[in-house]
Amino acid sequence: MSDNPQRLVTVDRTGPGRFTVTNTRGGTIDFGTAVGDSTEFTPVELLLAAIGGCTAADVDVATTRHTEPDGFTVTVTGNKVSDDLGNRMTDLAVTFSVTFPEGEAGDRARAILPRAVTVSHERLCTVSRTVETGTPVTTTIKDA
Secondary structure, three states: OOOOOOEEEEEEEEEEEEEEEOOOOOOOOEEEOOOOOOOEOOOOHHHHHHHHHHHHHHHHHHHHOOOOOEEEEEEEEEEEEEEEEEEEEEEEEEEEEEEEEHHHHHHHHHHHHHHHHHHHHHOOHHHHHHHHHOOOOOOOOOOO
């Protein structure tokens, strides 16, 4: 990765209530507004996925130095509310369910798991750190 701190994605409308986000490396994710029986992710679900994915990656790096997990699931929940502050998510919670094999390597991975989760939450996970600390979001309209 370059030393440039800027990250960029582009969102293109692909149909009614449907969009594709593209990163600078060419990766894409389709999402939508959950119209009808659509199974596509909504923007709110992508936010939850970003929080879970960010911290999962941090914890995975720390624990798999010792052994591969037998199971590794991160669940992220929150409540969507609309109040005087507008639409937003509250009560965000991240739950790790991680198991390691028996033996010395599994014991080491189990021992560092709590610290890895804490360090990710308090320092490393850019997504949850940004949500928790807050940052201004600006919007503009570019002349077409």
